Amino acid sequence: MKKILIVEDESSIHSILKDILEEENYETFDAYSGTEALMLLERETVDLILLDLMLPGLSGEDIIERANHIPIIVLSAKIDPSDKVNCLLKGANDYVTKPFDKEELKARIKVQLRSSDKNNSLEYKDLQLLQDRHTLLVKDQQVNLTKTEYAIMKQLLLNVKNVVTKNKLLDLIAMDTEDCNEDSLRVHISNIRRKIRVFSEEEYIESIWGVGFKIKEQN
Numbered sequence: 001m002k003k004i005l006i007v008e009d010e011s012s013i014h015s016i017l018k019d020i021l022e023e024e025n026y027e028t029f030d031a032y033s034g035t036e037a038l039m040l041l042e043r044e045t046v047d048l049i050l051l052d053l054m055l056p057g058l059s060g061e062d063i064i065e066r067a068n069h070i071p072i073i074v075l076s077a078k079i080d081p082s083d084k085v086n087c088l089l090k091g092a093n094d095y096v097t098k099p100f101d102k103e104e105l106k107a108r109i110k111v112q113l114r115s116s117d118k119n120n121s122l123e124y125k126d127l128q129l130l131q132d133r134h135t136l137l138v139k140d141q142q143v144n145l146t147k148t149e150y151a152i153m154k155q156l157l158l159n160v161k162n163v164v165t166k167n168k169l170l171d172l173i174a175m176d177t178e179d180c181n182e183d184s185l186r187v188h189i190s191n192i193r194r195k196i197r198v199f200s201e202e203e204y205i206e207s208i209w210g211v212g213f214k215i216k217e218q219n
C-alpha cells in the first residue's frame with residue numbers, strides 16, 4: 001500500500017484530502033505544520049507528499065528543500081506563476097492550485113507514483129524489481145526474496161539479454177551478502193525460480209551451463 005503524507009494546517013482541507021486518499025486505498029500520515037512533517041519523515045518512509053505552502057513554523061518551501069528526494073505535489077492557494085516556478089525549481093514534482101478538483105488530484109497523484117515506480121524499477125515482461133522497496137513483483141504480485149536472492153535478481157535484470165557469469169554474479173552479490181559461493185548460488189537461483197513460479201508459469205532464469213545465468217527471453 002502506497003504511503004502518502006498530508007501536510008496541511010487547515011483541518012477541513014486536511015480531512016477532505018484524507019478522505020480522498022483513503023477512498024483510493026492509500027495509507028495516510030498527517031502533519032499540521034512543517035516541523036511536524038519533518039519529524040514524521042525522520043521515522044517514516046513515504047511514497048509521496050501532498051504539501052501546503054502556507055504553514056505555521058517551517059513553510060512548504062522549506063520542506064521541499066529538505067525532502068526533495070520524495071515526490072511532492074504542492075497544493076496551494078498561491079496562484080502566482082512565480083510561486084509555482086519557485087516550487088518546481090526547488091524540487092516539487094507538481095503544483096495544484098486550491099480549490100482543486102478531486103478527480104484531477106487523484107490522477108496527478110497516480111502519475112507521480114507511477115513515474116517514481118518506473119524510475120526506481122527494473123522491468124522485464126511480468127517481472128518488476130522495485131529498487132526503493134527492495135521488492136520483486138511478478139504479475140504485480142509481491143514475491144518475498146531474501147537479501148541475496150534480491151541481489152541476484154537485480155544483477156540479472158540489470159543485464160537482460162546478457163549472460164551474467166557465475167564469477168561476476170558472485171563478485172557483485174558479495175557486496176550485498178556474505179554467504180555466497182558457487183553451490184549456494186545454485187541454491188539461491190533455484191529458490192528464486194520456485195518463488196516466481198508461484199505467480200507465473202514462465203521460466204525466467206536460464207542456466208548457461210559452465211558459464212552463468214541470464215534472464216530467459218520470452219516469446
Ligand code: CA
Pocket residue numbers: 008009010052053054055
Ligand atoms: Ca495553510
